[in-house]
Amino acid sequence: MRILGLDTAGSTASAALVKDGRVIAAESYDRVNSHPNRCGIQPKGNHAEIILPLVQSVLNRSRIDLVELTGIALSIGPGSFTGLRISLATVKGIAYDTGLPVVGISTLHANAARVTNEGMICSLLDARKHEVYAALFQRRGESLRRLSEDTVISISCAIELLRSAAATNATIIGDGAKAYENPLRAALGAGVRISNGDEYGSLAAQVATLSLGRFAAGTSDDLGALTPAYLRPSEAQSKPMLSILTC
Secondary structure (H helix, E strand, O other), X not given: OXXXXXXXOOOEEEEEXXXXXXXXXXXXXXOXXXXXXXXXXXXXXXXXXXXXXXXXXXXXXXXXXXXXXXXXXXXXXXXXXXXXXXXXXXXXXXXXHHOOOEEEEEHHHHHHHOOOOOXXXXXXXXXXXXXXXXXXXXXXXXXXXEOOOOEEEEHHXXXXXXXXXXXXXXXXXXHHHHHOHHHHHHHHOOOOEEEOOHHHXXXXXXXXXXXXXXXXXXXXXXXXXXXXXXXXXXXXXXXXXXXXXXX
């Protein structure tokens, strides 16, 4: 299978091509700390200007045409409202034109899947206004088990949830982890590992990898019904959480 993965949920947009479970090309572009790269993207580009050059670059590097793909996977949120809308609109346009199936993957799940060391993983993305998008996972070997649904909460509530989950040795990954590194360390101690994710590789590659099972099973998403997972507070409050994540 040849899967194109895309992520534009945060300030860094990324694209990757996964072939038979192996990443063969990956590109990323940080629109905040922007600089020209081999994709031909110029400084101050936004996601609308970034996504298609990223796609073309990974296809060129892989020597694969769109029509040769098995499908397209994209991070469906939570994250930047604008970034998610742009990514989904672009992918829908490609899919309607080519007939390729599409699978949406939780951004928090893909972010956590980048972590390879065992133990509890907290996927934490900055939602602004002292709030974060959060979900807990447990890694054991190749298995990554979800412990909670995606939610949006205050950073103080997130710290209490991590305390109640005994996450003093957890890996906390994402731009939310770096944005609130000081209060997280103060509350949870020196045992927690905090990373913005740069050392763990492409988020888009994990989006593509996590979609493999669904493409193999032929269970792609309905394009007409596929919408971004914005996780506004009212939506998050209506979703049941595990007891360890009740704040």
